[in-house]
Structures are given as C-alpha cells and as structure tokens.
Amino acid sequence: MKILIVTQYYFPENFKSNDLSFELAKRGYDVTVLTGIPNYPEGKIFEGYGFFNKRKETIQNVKVIRSLLLPRGNGGGLRLFLNYYSFAFFASVKAFFLGFKNKYDAVIVHEPSPITQFYPALLLKKIWQTPVYFWVMDLWPESLAIAGGVKNKWILKYYENVVTNFYHHSAKILITSKGFRKSINEKGDFDSKITYFPNWAEDSISEGDKTYPIPNLPEGFRVMFAGNIGEAQDLDNIMKAVAELKEYSNIKFILVGDGRKMPFVKDFIEENQLHGTVHIAGRFPVEVMASFFDKADVMLVTLKDDPIFNLTVPAKVQAYMSASKPIITMLNGEGADNIAEAKCGFSVDAGDYQGLAKTILEASKTPKSELEKMGRNSRKFYEENFRMSECITNLEQILKANK
Structure with missing residues (x-):
C-alpha cells in the first residue's frame, strides 16, 4: 500500500x-x-x-x-x-x-x-x-x-x-x-x-533513557511544565499561581521548553523576584524528556478558558501519562475528564490560578506513596488508551x- x-x-x-x-x-x-x-x-x-x-x-x-x-x-x-x-x-x-x-x-x-x-x-x-x-x-x-x-x-x-x-x-x-x-x-x-x-506519547518518553545528563535542577517539590510556552498555555495564570506560592521555598517550578510567551515569563520572574522559585531549563529534544520527567514530582498542563481549548486534549497529557507521572491540570473539558477518569492527579478549572496555587500546595503535602499510586494510574490509562x-x-x- x-x-x-x-x-x-x-x-x-x-x-x-x-x-x-x-x-x-x-x-x-x-x-x-x-x-x-x-x-x-x-x-x-x-x-x-x-x-x-x-x-x-x-x-x-x-x-x-x-x-x-x-x-x-x-x-x-x-x-x-x-x-x-x-x-x-x-x-x-x-x-x-x-x-x-x-x-x-x-x-x-x-x-x-x-x-x-x-x-x-x-x-x-x-x-x-x-x-x-x-x-x-x-x-x-x-x-x-x-x-x-x-x-x-x-x-x-x-x-x-x-x-x-x-x-x-x-x-x-x-x-x-x-x-x-x-x-x-x-x-x-x-x-x-x-x-x-x-x-x-513518543516511545523516547515512555521508554527512554533516564540517565541522560541534564542541567542541575533545584531541590524541593518539583512542579514541571514541559512543551510549548505560548498563548494557549495560559502562562499569565501559571505565573500568578507561582507568585501566590513564593513564600513556600520548598516548591520549585521547572519550565522545559520555549515559545512566544517566554519573554513575558522572564519579565514576570524579574518583576516579582521569583528567581528562587522558577527554574527555566530551556528547550531540549524529545529524546531527553525522559530524564527531565524522571526528576519531577508532578507534571503541570494548562490551557486558556476558551471554547476551542475546552474541546482539546493537550498532547502533553499523553506524554505525562506515559512517563508514569501524577498530573496537575488547569483546564476544562476532555483533558480534565481524562485525569479524573484515570485518578492520576489534581484538576482545577481553566484560569483559576488561586485554585491552582492551593492544589499545588496540597500536592506538595501529599504522601509520596499516594503520588506514586497516581503515577501508576497514569501509566495504566496511557497503556489502555494512548x-x-x-x-x-x-x-x-x-x-x-x-x-
């Protein structure tokens, strides 16, 4: 054929x-x-x-x-x-x-x-x-x-x-x-x-080498966002949530990727003195993602509150699931439904940065065994569907x- x-x-x-x-x-x-x-x-x-x-x-x-x-x-x-x-x-x-x-x-x-x-x-x-x-x-x-x-x-x-x-x-x-x-x-x-x-999800994420030498990441409870840093991903509200959690020094946000909103992110970090809270890793090939994901405690996926995005399941949902990771979402629609069905994380409505901040704080206090169970649920849902x-x-x- x-x-x-x-x-x-x-x-x-x-x-x-x-x-x-x-x-x-x-x-x-x-x-x-x-x-x-x-x-x-x-x-x-x-x-x-x-x-x-x-x-x-x-x-x-x-x-x-x-x-x-x-x-x-x-x-x-x-x-x-x-x-x-x-x-x-x-x-x-x-x-x-x-x-x-x-x-x-x-x-x-x-x-x-x-x-x-x-x-x-x-x-x-x-x-x-x-x-x-x-x-x-x-x-x-x-x-x-x-x-x-x-x-x-x-x-x-x-x-x-x-x-x-x-x-x-x-x-x-x-x-x-x-x-x-x-x-x-x-x-x-x-x-x-x-x-x-x-x-x-690419096989390199779900089955990739987790020993690839990546840049040193800050110690603490690592919330990782990986992929395009653009308008659709609602970086405005992500950064507002980051600012809400500034006083919790153990919570660290890791951004892996690049995009049109990166200048905004860098300016926001500078204006709000968030250098100790946010770590910008930069853009890396997909083959390296397994090493990054392995170092995260939870993965973050967000979309703006718009009708079209409420119909969309971001591709990173499958990637995060394939890596056996618990997931925190700030989005509406099918993507959030998948997380609820899989019992693999936490969800708040799109645009709810205060809810996101509270949820991340809750996740940081969740026993490691419970987070690991969510990660296993992620992988199971991925294997059955994606x-x-x-x-x-x-x-x-x-x-x-x-x-």
Whole structure:
C-alpha cells in the first residue's frame, strides 16, 4: 500500500508526523512524506537544510520530499500567512507531479495547524481521486479566532467555508479529541466520516533513557511544565499561581521548553523576584524528556478558558501519562475528564490560578506513596488508551476498510 503523508512539519522538527511515517514504514508500507523545509519553532531554516540542500532524502525507509516555503521568521501575522500559503502553493505543485509518477492508495493530511496544509491533498483528490484521510489536530476557524486573534468576521467566514470544503473531500476525518465532533458536525453532516484517533506519547518518553545528563535542577517539590510556552498555555495564570506560592521555598517550578510567551515569563520572574522559585531549563529534544520527567514530582498542563481549548486534549497529557507521572491540570473539558477518569492527579478549572496555587500546595503535602499510586494510574490509562502501536493498528484498519 502506497501512502503519501502531507504535512508542513516533519523531522528534524518534532511532530507526530514523524512517528506516524516511521511506524507505517516499519510495518511494510511504502511511505512518502511531502513536507516543507524545517524551520519550526524558531523561524530559521535548520542547519544543513535550505532551498538547495536536502530537498529529497530517505529517513528510516521513508521517502521525504521537501517543497519550498518562506520560513515563519518571528511568527508575526503577515510572516505566518506567507509561511502557510507558500507551503500550500509549492507543495501543491510538487503533489501534481507526484500524482503523475505515483498511484497512491491514500493521502494522510497531518494538520496541527494551519488548515492550508490540505491543499496539496485536495489536488490529488480532485485529479486522481486519491482518498484523503484528514487528521485534525486543530480546529479552524476557531483556532484562528482564539489563538490567532483574528476578529474579522469575513475572514473567519471564508476559512469556515474552506474547512467545510476540506471535510467534504475527506474520506475520513480523524479527530484527536472527541470534543471535536460537535464543531465539525456544525459545518455539515460529517458524522459518518469522523473517527476518534488520539495522540500518543513518543516511545523516547515512555521508554527512554533516564540517565541522560541534564542541567542541575533545584531541590524541593518539583512542579514541571514541559512543551510549548505560548498563548494557549495560559502562562499569565501559571505565573500568578507561582507568585501566590513564593513564600513556600520548598516548591520549585521547572519550565522545559520555549515559545512566544517566554519573554513575558522572564519579565514576570524579574518583576516579582521569583528567581528562587522558577527554574527555566530551556528547550531540549524529545529524546531527553525522559530524564527531565524522571526528576519531577508532578507534571503541570494548562490551557486558556476558551471554547476551542475546552474541546482539546493537550498532547502533553499523553506524554505525562506515559512517563508514569501524577498530573496537575488547569483546564476544562476532555483533558480534565481524562485525569479524573484515570485518578492520576489534581484538576482545577481553566484560569483559576488561586485554585491552582492551593492544589499545588496540597500536592506538595501529599504522601509520596499516594503520588506514586497516581503515577501508576497514569501509566495504566496511557497503556489502555494512548499507546502508539495500538493507535497505528487502528489506523491500518481504517485505511484497509476504505480500500
């Protein structure tokens, strides 16, 4: 079975498209990835890559074809627009010629955002009737309005029509959160196309080397936040909770990652004299995360109180669970429901920084044996619901059912 995966983001960028392609290739599928020149998240082209370098390569038996795009730069609105549409245009040109040379059995669109990644697959669907499996990890235009700050109703209506058209041309719509179903069905009668296909955690997190030499972390009760430090993660309220706990010198916050809100975080630390409370570790590859997670007492996951985020299960929930860690959440919806169902941590409503501070204080006083039990519950829930091998096997069944 010949499969084309269309995604703007691919190795050495760290996205689920990597796992998907490598695992399918390992299982004997003929996999090609149509992607862009790597530049996420810093907006600069990765060393060794370029407009004339490594445009074609083979990685773990996956054929990789990189189309031109304008790097995202500092992530400003115009630059992001050009980044998104330059990939959509040049990848569509590549797709046109790939369609002549190859008869693909399926196209999988990996869409963490933007929605414009669907255009190359749409071309293959219209010309060669190749079935398209749309892996929706971010809802548009909701995400554009909330995370992107776009308020213009004409722009939002335009993208609503665009995404509705994409849903119409999809053989299956794979959703990472069950809450996505309602939003998608509001745009048309797509219920028969929708299939739950959740995120998983990378094996390097759940089974990785925990002895990797990482920077020294402060002693105390370690609350660790790992991943993107952006607008959606509600760093404003995280930092307010940190300030509430300033007097408790044994509680230490560890931030592993980077993102657009990091300047705010650093300014907040400076203004509130939180240098002894917050430790910024920086950004590290996913292969190192097992070592970081091993040093944490609890893991923290947060999202803003917005309708779209209330439908979303952050991917870090699965990662934390795979690492057998108790979890503290400040979010609404399915993510918080998972924690409650698994009995693996503590939850407060999105935006409730005072509740978060009280919960972290409570967790710091919880017996270690109880925290370890929550960690075991995390792992159990992960193994039953979010293991990559089971998820990919489920995808195989979906693909074969539609041949």
